[in-house]
Amino acid sequence: MKVRNIAIMGLGTVGGGAYDILVGNHDYIKRTRGVDIRIKKILDRDYAPLEKRGIPREKFAESVEELASDKDIELVVETMGGVEPAKTFITTILKSGKSVVTANKELLAKHWSELEPIAKANNCGLFFEASCVGGVPVIRALGESFQGDKITAVYGIINGTTNYILSKMTSEGCDYATALGEAQALGYAEADPTSDVDGYDAQYKLSILGSLAFHTCLPYTSILREGISKITANDIRNARDLGYIIKLLAIGKRDGNRVEARVHPAFVPAKHPLASVSGAYNAVYLNGDAVGDLMFFGAGAGARPTGSAIVSDVIKALKDGPTYTDFDNSGRPDKDIELVGDFMSGYYICITVDDKAGVLSRISTVLGDNGVSIKAATQEPSSDESATVVFLTHAAREHAVMQSLKTIENLASVRSVDSTVRVLE
Amino acid sequence: MKVRNIAIMGLGTVGGGAYDILVGNHDYIKRTRGVDIRIKKILDRDYAPLEKRGIPREKFAESVEELASDKDIELVVETMGGVEPAKTFITTILKSGKSVVTANKELLAKHWSELEPIAKANNCGLFFEASCVGGVPVIRALGESFQGDKITAVYGIINGTTNYILSKMTSEGCDYATALGEAQALGYAEADPTSDVDGYDAQYKLSILGSLAFHTCLPYTSILREGISKITANDIRNARDLGYIIKLLAIGKRDGNRVEARVHPAFVPAKHPLASVSGAYNAVYLNGDAVGDLMFFGAGAGARPTGSAIVSDVIKALKDGPTYTDFDNSGRPDKDIELVGDFMSGYYICITVDDKAGVLSRISTVLGDNGVSIKAATQEPSSDESATVVFLTHAAREHAVMQSLKTIENLASVRSVDSTVRVLE
Numbered sequence: 001m002k003v004r005n006i007a008i009m010g011l012g013t014v015g016g017g018a019y020d021i022l023v024g025n026h027d028y029i030k031r032t033r034g035v036d037i038r039i040k041k042i043l044d045r046d047y048a049p050l051e052k053r054g055i056p057r058e059k060f061a062e063s064v065e066e067l068a069s070d071k072d073i074e075l076v077v078e079t080m081g082g083v084e085p086a087k088t089f090i091t092t093i094l095k096s097g098k099s100v101v102t103a104n105k106e107l108l109a110k111h112w113s114e115l116e117p118i119a120k121a122n123n124c125g126l127f128f129e130a131s132c133v134g135g136v137p138v139i140r141a142l143g144e145s146f147q148g149d150k151i152t153a154v155y156g157i158i159n160g161t162t163n164y165i166l167s168k169m170t171s172e173g174c175d176y177a178t179a180l181g182e183a184q185a186l187g188y189a190e191a192d193p194t195s196d197v198d199g200y201d202a203q204y205k206l207s208i209l210g211s212l213a214f215h216t217c218l219p220y221t222s223i224l225r226e227g228i229s230k231i232t233a234n235d236i237r238n239a240r241d242l243g244y245i246i247k248l249l250a251i252g253k254r255d256g257n258r259v260e261a262r263v264h265p266a267f268v269p270a271k272h273p274l275a276s277v278s279g280a281y282n283a284v285y286l287n288g289d290a291v292g293d294l295m296f297f298g299a300g301a302g303a304r305p306t307g308s309a310i311v312s313d314v315i316k317a318l319k320d321g322p323t324y325t326d327f328d329n330s331g332r333p334d335k336d337i338e339l340v341g342d343f344m345s346g347y348y349i350c351i352t353v354d355d356k357a358g359v360l361s362r363i364s365t366v367l368g369d370n371g372v373s374i375k376a377a378t379q380e381p382s383s384d385e386s387a388t389v390v391f392l393t394h395a396a397r398e399h400a401v402m403q404s405l406k407t408i409e410n411l412a413s414v415r416s417v418d419s420t421v422r423v424l425e
Numbered sequence: 426m427k428v429r430n431i432a433i434m435g436l437g438t439v440g441g442g443a444y445d446i447l448v449g450n451h452d453y454i455k456r457t458r459g460v461d462i463r464i465k466k467i468l469d470r471d472y473a474p475l476e477k478r479g480i481p482r483e484k485f486a487e488s489v490e491e492l493a494s495d496k497d498i499e500l501v502v503e504t505m506g507g508v509e510p511a512k513t514f515i516t517t518i519l520k521s522g523k524s525v526v527t528a529n530k531e532l533l534a535k536h537w538s539e540l541e542p543i544a545k546a547n548n549c550g551l552f553f554e555a556s557c558v559g560g561v562p563v564i565r566a567l568g569e570s571f572q573g574d575k576i577t578a579v580y581g582i583i584n585g586t587t588n589y590i591l592s593k594m595t596s597e598g599c600d601y602a603t604a605l606g607e608a609q610a611l612g613y614a615e616a617d618p619t620s621d622v623d624g625y626d627a628q629y630k631l632s633i634l635g636s637l638a639f640h641t642c643l644p645y646t647s648i649l650r651e652g653i654s655k656i657t658a659n660d661i662r663n664a665r666d667l668g669y670i671i672k673l674l675a676i677g678k679r680d681g682n683r684v685e686a687r688v689h690p691a692f693v694p695a696k697h698p699l700a701s702v703s704g705a706y707n708a709v710y711l712n713g714d715a716v717g718d719l720m721f722f723g724a725g726a727g728a729r730p731t732g733s734a735i736v737s738d739v740i741k742a743l744k745d746g747p748t749y750t751d752f753d754n755s756g757r758p759d760k761d762i763e764l765v766g767d768f769m770s771g772y773y774i775c776i777t778v779d780d781k782a783g784v785l786s787r788i789s790t791v792l793g794d795n796g797v798s799i800k801a802a803t804q805e806p807s808s809d810e811s812a813t814v815v816f817l818t819h820a821a822r823e824h825a826v827m828q829s830l831k832t833i834e835n836l837a838s839v840r841s842v843d844s845t846v847r848v849l850e
Contacts, residue, residue: 021573021715029573032640032751129570135716137570144569145554145562148446148454148736215457273701273722290446290733291560294723297698298716308715311573320745326457 001030004318005072007041007061008079009089011050014103014130015079017307022314029311035318040073041066043089064089068096075317077310078102087111094118094126099322101313103130103306106195109204109220112211113331116324125322127313132205133158133282135305136298137312141286142212143323149288151213155251158205160280160300161196162228162248164188166236166265167278170245175233188280198227199263202250210252210261213286215327216334218252224262224341231265235419238350238390239267242376245275249424253343259333260340267348267392267423274424342399346375346423348392349405353379354413355387363389363408370404372396386415395425426455429743430497432466432486433504434514436475439528439555440504442732447739454736460743465498466491468514489514493521500742502735503527512536519543519551524747526738528555528731531620534629534645537636538756541749550747552738557630558583558707560730561723562737566711567637568748574713576638580676583630585705585725586621587653587673589613591661591690592703595670600658613705623652624688627675635677635686638711640752641759643677649687649766656690660844663775663815664692667801670700674849678768684758685765692773692817692848699849767824771800771848773817774830778804779838780812788814788833795829797821811840820850 008015022029022037030036041061042050050060061067064085067076076093078100080086086107090100095118102108108115108131119126129139142151157163161183168179180197183189195201203225210218228248239246244267252261268275273295277283282300287293299305328334353359360379367374373394381387393401401420409417433440447454447462455461468486469475475485486492489510492501501518503525505511511532515525520543527533533540533556544551554564567576582588586608593604605622608614620626632645653673664671669692677686693700698720702708707725712718724730753759778784785804792799798819806812818826826845834842 017715025573025575025715028575033572034751135571135713136719137566140570141562141566144737144741145565146560146733146737147458147740148450149733150450150453271701273698276696276698276701288560288733290442290450290729290736292724292727292730294561294721296719296721298719302717304715305717308571308574308713311715312569312571315572316569326459 001034001036003036003038004074005038005040006075006077006314007043007067007073008039008077009043009064009067010078010080011042011044012079013303014306014310015077017303018077018079018310021304021307021311029315033315033319035315037314037318041070043067064092068092068098073098075099075101075314077314078104079310083107083110090115091118094122094124097122097124099125099127099317101127101310101317103310105131105201105204105208109207113217113329116329119322120324123322125317127317128208129313130306130309132208133284134298134300134302135308136282136284136296136300137309138209138284138296139212141296142209146288146291149290151286151288152255153253153287154209154213154284155249156284157247157274157277157282158250158284158300159196159202159248160282161189161193163278163282164280165197166228166231166246166248169231169233169236170240173233173237176229176231197229199225199248202248202263206250206252206261206263209284211327212325213252214254214259216259216337217327217330217332218259218261219331219333222261222339224264226264228265230419231421232419235350235421238348242267242392243270244268244423245270246421247274257336258338258340260343262343265421267421269424272424342397344395344397346393346395346425347401348390348419348421348423349417350419351389351408351417352382352386352415353389354415355381355385356413359413360389362411362413366407366411367391367393367404370400372400372404392423426459426461428461428463429499430463430465431500431502431739432468432492432498433464433502434468434489434492435503435505436467436469437504438728439731439735440502442728443502443504443735446729446732446736454740458740458744460740462739462743466495468492489517493517493523498523500524500526500739502739503529504735508532508535515540516543519547519549522547522549524550524552524742526552526735526742528735530556530626530629530633534632538642538754541754544747545749548747550742552742553633554738555731555734557633558709559723559725559727560733561707561709561721561725562734563634563709563721564637566721567634571713571716574715576711576713577680578678578712579634579638579709580674581709582672582699582702582707583675583709583725584621584627584673585707586614586618588703588707589705590622591653591656591671591673594656594658594661595665598658598662601654601656622654624650624673627673627688631675631677631686631688634709636752637750638677639679639684641684641762642752642755642757643684643686644756644758647686647764649689651689653690655844656846657844660775660846663773667692667817668695669693669848670695671846672699682761683763683765685768687768690846692846694849697849767822769820769822771818771820771850772826773815773844773846773848774842775844776814776833776842777811777840778814779840780806780810781838784838785814787836787838791832791836792816792818792829795825797825797829817848
């Protein structure tokens, strides 16, 4: 059996996971999948950790050009992360006619439309199962499974860091800052947690998943994005009292040519399967017009789960060769697609008001005037002559709710609109 | 774009579902997947229902030979079910060099090792995503995803009929016969429900899934099989009181060269995700040494979900051509595989005894003598000077528990061992 040589750029957590699986399961992969994979070179900024791993020096590469010009190397894994220099490096590799396997969701969300044509022009492939939802094989499924279905929805919990923080807030009743601190201490959140907690990471992933599911580009910039940093311990308690769990959801829907896409915290009914997806786990729902509802659940991050996705792509690339997206990957949605900003959703609204008669009624009137129908309302007096009013609405138009809140904020007896969280229907 | 002609043998529920999807989504499939599929011929025993569907007569085939000899037809879908004449028909089609897409789990479990070589010898494919778990794409995932993983477990709820019956017994407290009757009235169970309720259907599916997951033949005859007909309303209540839900599980495990495979009812902890899979839904867990736990959830049967799997196979077959199993598909496990009958499991045991002092102690002694450790025991007096003793054991050897029960049955104060149900750890 011919040895197939590959290289890895960036042997951090995910790259290291892929390395360990490729080495540890080498014989098993050779026997069951029929490919004899050898890691010939590794490119990294710092070789000290690689030496500690016992990786021999002759495997250390000096530059991306060394990989590109090595005729033995068929494929390069990119697990550096970030846009640059990953983009330049991947471009160099693709131009040398070698396929690339990447876990880089940010790069893909931002520059997929530039990179895919380079791969195509050089008869090699760009593989990216590991870019979304760790080891959960949603990208392969969108390409290879339920191929005759019109996918009408893709949604779920696709960021492990925020799910860890929200799970912690839910189980321990602590506030956001405390939960974030613990997540950072345990390595579940980065020192600068912006990409996760502000929803960028989920936005990138939904851009990729939505594009594949709906067969049209879904630019990440077209996706409504709200993070979790405004969620309070009070919101978590109110959610629980009303029978919900708060999760950061990514939601993509397609109805005919109307597409909506959004990332935001949401009230998830406690009995919904997504409500029980806790900690660093991820889950993605798909709905197809033939297959109905499907859910995929698993580890959304981590060295070995994400490494598993990388290795699976490496094997597929070496065995089957490249495939390309089956839609116009121009970076823009098809011309006939309408991106819907004024979507329908239920809402949880928490407002602090003066503790006087008639306030609840005045707020209700504003909501009603805007066509927002109330499902439940409670009013609890607080200490300082104020009261907390909590509303749950029926499905209403996003713009109508936002318009209502502007009016409500200016009502005489309203002190502050404290929270607005959408509700998963 | 070239028209790709196919035929369907058996336009019943599943074949009809596939037909509707192929016709209804024809343009969508052509645009997004690049294949222009035309159903040229249909073979069936009775054409009256097809005429009612408005299918023109020129599509009706007279014989399987007509399909085999038609040079236009590239691929044939088999949705007849049962072993014969499906086996003869599929053999004829494969020998004519046309690929076959089948939903036939019984045929595959019994004759896969004969059919695959025929496909191989004639350079065509045998596709069978629809044979297991309806629209849930587990078979494709086992072939295409987490390809570098050693799969150590595949288990779950893979029969919709029994899950419907057990869900009904759980939610309504009714007995088995009542729930079965309702399932039959609603079309969830067949007039002769043997294949489902006695676990044959799950056994066939586990044989296919386990073979793919473990890369070695897992003959259905080597799989322990117990159905649900002995489960009583009392067992369901006892399970609930102890914090469990009873489900029919199919369980396959591989640890090194040791493989265990079994289909039986099981106590599933109420908080386990499988406990909330109710009605006709299915769910499959996989564990890989790299990816960790994954769960796939969706509709396990039905015209459109199973039709979705058929159509996806048709598209894949026409686009990518055949693939074959990557293990020795001889019908026998590899020589170095040890099939483990004496597996470890927790057990629920319900025994009727004389209501006398010392009985619980004597039974406990027998269990202890056989190395079976008790986790919980309760004794409730009944009306006729008898009492009901319920045990939950820690994980114990199957053979030790069975040996204990033989001894316990012969104890003087024991009237009957009423139920033994394994517990999912």
